[in-house]
Every structure is written in structure tokens, then in C-alpha cells.
Amino acid sequence: MLDQAVDAIELSVRHKDESSYDPAIVSAWQAAQHASRSELDTALPRIAALLGEMPVDAAGRLPVLGGALVELGAAPGPLVPMIVTGLIDTLQRVGTFIETWPQGKERPAFDDDSYDETVSVLSGVHSEEDAQAVAFAWYAVGAWSAPAIAVLQHAEARADLPNRDALTELVERVGPLREDLGFLVELLAVLDNEQFVVLHRASGQGYELTVSGVSGNFQLQTLLAATLIASEGDGLIAGTPPDPVWVAAATDGDLRPAGGVSGQFNLVDHAGSWIWGEGRPADIPVLDGRRVVLLEPQPYPRTWSPGRLFERMRPTVQLDRILPSVEVAAWLTRLSAEQR
Structure with missing residues (x-):
């Protein structure tokens, strides 16, 4: 005993x-x-x-x-x-x-x-x-x-x-x-209760999210896709959500699924720099108290493994608000100026 x-x-x-x-x-x-x-x-x-x-x-x-x-x-x-x-x-x-x-x-x-x-x-x-x-x-x-x-x-x-x-x-x-x-x-370096603004230029959609317990940017990419892509749209990004096995690898399932985890976006910061998958959310620069991420098309296919760095750490990516189109436009205009 x-x-x-x-x-x-x-x-x-x-x-x-x-x-x-x-x-x-x-x-x-x-x-x-x-x-x-x-x-x-x-x-x-x-x-x-x-x-x-x-x-x-x-x-x-x-x-x-x-x-x-x-x-x-x-x-x-x-x-x-x-x-x-x-x-x-x-x-x-x-x-x-x-x-x-x-x-x-x-x-x-x-x-x-x-x-x-x-x-x-x-x-x-x-x-x-x-x-x-x-x-x-x-x-x-x-x-x-x-x-x-x-x-x-x-x-x-x-x-x-x-x-x-x-x-x-x-x-x-x-x-x-x-x-x-x-x-x-x-x-x-793990962030908890961190505020993010995520923008998808191609669809004109934007979101406010709260991120906790995410150790790496590859994991973040999977969880953003799982949270923001929906086959029916309804204010989300229309498309095919990530494979549930990939989402499990990024949350609480098998870390290393067969074939690895595939990406669906290229993450870019507010200044136009790539957000490298090998980095971590804490490396993403802050703008007005929030970390801003643009979801851009992938320049080439990416696959990685494992899906998360820490087996027992449970991440959360919470969608707080779908931004109205006027706010998204203001953000995108501002970021275009920042990137120039």
C-alpha cells in the first residue's frame, strides 16, 4: 500500500x-x-x-x-x-x-x-x-x-x-x-490565457481567441485549423477540418500518428514574417496587447511529428468572438501598412 x-x-x-x-x-x-x-x-x-x-x-x-x-x-x-x-x-x-x-x-x-x-x-x-x-x-x-x-x-x-x-x-x-x-x-515559455487575433485574408474572416497550454507553433497550427475550419462555414473558414487523428496528436491522443500531421496554413505574424513551426507561441510578436496571426496558403506541403511536445499538457484554443467584416478589414489594412 x-x-x-x-x-x-x-x-x-x-x-x-x-x-x-x-x-x-x-x-x-x-x-x-x-x-x-x-x-x-x-x-x-x-x-x-x-x-x-x-x-x-x-x-x-x-x-x-x-x-x-x-x-x-x-x-x-x-x-x-x-x-x-x-x-x-x-x-x-x-x-x-x-x-x-x-x-x-x-x-x-x-x-x-x-x-x-x-x-x-x-x-x-x-x-x-x-x-x-x-x-x-x-x-x-x-x-x-x-x-x-x-x-x-x-x-x-x-x-x-x-x-x-x-x-x-x-x-x-x-x-x-x-x-x-x-x-x-x-x-x-508556455502561454496561458493569451489573447490572439487570427485573420484569414482569403475569406475576409477574423477571430479573437484565447490560447493556453500550447507548446509549439506546429501544434498551434493544428489547433487553429481545428477551431476555425468548418465544412458548413457559418462564420468560420469554409473547408475540410483537420483529420481527428491530427487533432488528437495535438491534444490528448497518440503523439505520433502514422504518416505524421499535415499542415493546412502558413502562419505569418503582423509584420509579414513567417511564424516557424519549430518556434513557440511566445515568440509571436505582440501588437496592441494581442498576438496577431495571419493564416496564409502553404507555399509547399508540410508534415511533422510529434503533434505536441508534452504528452500530459492539455492545450485549449477557445474561440471568443467572430470579428465583423469591418473589423477584419481594419486589421488587414493596418497590417498591410505595417508590412510595408
Whole structure:
């Protein structure tokens, strides 16, 4: 039972019994595979409370266990503050690692077993204690970034993320040197409740939409097509809606459908520049507080896979208003001037 396995973790922490700590975490992970949603929701706050009591460097794989419970269905809320605290602390020391590592000397891989050698090198510029703390952080980032990736796929975690600015600054500074932070960089850039104006010049149609939880522009293109194309028209763009399998790949289905996902538009920003599919919605420029997208014909066929970057993140593209023709004309006239 999961609650009994968490009991064992708590006992090992209370008694400072290092020999039983890791086995207890493994037992809890195994029990979690068969736990109900209510059991997961009961266990996660207990794990979060333990993380709140422990020094960051003593947590070991406990943050990873917390992230695993979220992936299995636990509500992420209790875990979020602890993960952010541990990740910020660890990344701050990784920043120190990068700044003080001897120039010209190759940095160690973060997934190798050269901890002692790393401490020895850092001891040339730090006290022994500080060298150990900085070196440990270099190898411990994954234990905090993995659960962060798990919780940030949930809209409620992104909405209430504490110390977002500090975390984002650290991830952007350290991320280029740590390939394991790539997904975290992308998640912190995800937009929620973002206002879009979408215009279709060929039909003279325009729309106001609210976009949340979309990680990439290929995914955005699929979801815009699914929201705005209709075989009957009725204020929408007349045409053939995207294959339901493609829409599922962009939302909550198989990420990689056979044959990939095909595009139906070329996305262009208000200045006339292509919106590359490999980019993300946050890269689309803002005009008067909204991100403006023009749906243009494809210059050539495009197919991509996967349909979305994050398996558990559920996107929404909500059609708020169909713009009257006079508004669409005003937008298109303005954008023509912008593009000139």
C-alpha cells in the first residue's frame, strides 16, 4: 500500500536512517503504480512536507518520486513550492559552478561519476565545503528538473508558480549548458490565457481567441485549423477540418500518428514574417496587447511529428468572438501598412 510505503520514508527521515531511505523510496514508487487517484492525492502532500523539512542536498530521489506521483495522476499543487525552492537553490549553485570552473578546462558531463574529481578541481577556488556543495548541485539538477517538468504540464501549477521570474532567469542562464533543461525552458515559455487575433485574408474572416497550454507553433497550427475550419462555414473558414487523428496528436491522443500531421496554413505574424513551426507561441510578436496571426496558403506541403511536445499538457484554443467584416478589414489594412 502506498500510505505504508510513505510511512517508511517518513520513518527513515525522522530517524536519519540513510540505509533505509532509498529502499523506502523505491517501495513507494512500486506501490504508486497500483494506487488509486485518491491514494496518490493523499501521499503527495506528505512527500511535499518531507521535502519542506529536508535540506535540498539530502532529498535524493524523493523529488523524483513526487514528480512520478503527479505523472500518475496526483494533483500537483502541494509539490510545486518545494520543487521550485529546490530547483532554484540547485541552479544558483550550478551558476556558481559555471562561473568558477577553470577556464580552458572541460566541464564534466552531468551524468557521469566524476564527483570526487570535480570537487578536487573546485577546491582550487572554493573551500572544501563549498566545493562539495557546488559540485553536488551540478549532478543533482535532474532530481529537481524532472519533477518540475511533470508539474508544469498542469495549468494550475503554471498559474500559481512561485518565484517564476527567478526560476526563469536561472533556467535561461544555465539551460544552454545543460541539455537536460531544454524541456524546462520550453515549459516556462508556455502561454496561458493569451489573447490572439487570427485573420484569414482569403475569406475576409477574423477571430479573437484565447490560447493556453500550447507548446509549439506546429501544434498551434493544428489547433487553429481545428477551431476555425468548418465544412458548413457559418462564420468560420469554409473547408475540410483537420483529420481527428491530427487533432488528437495535438491534444490528448497518440503523439505520433502514422504518416505524421499535415499542415493546412502558413502562419505569418503582423509584420509579414513567417511564424516557424519549430518556434513557440511566445515568440509571436505582440501588437496592441494581442498576438496577431495571419493564416496564409502553404507555399509547399508540410508534415511533422510529434503533434505536441508534452504528452500530459492539455492545450485549449477557445474561440471568443467572430470579428465583423469591418473589423477584419481594419486589421488587414493596418497590417498591410505595417508590412510595408
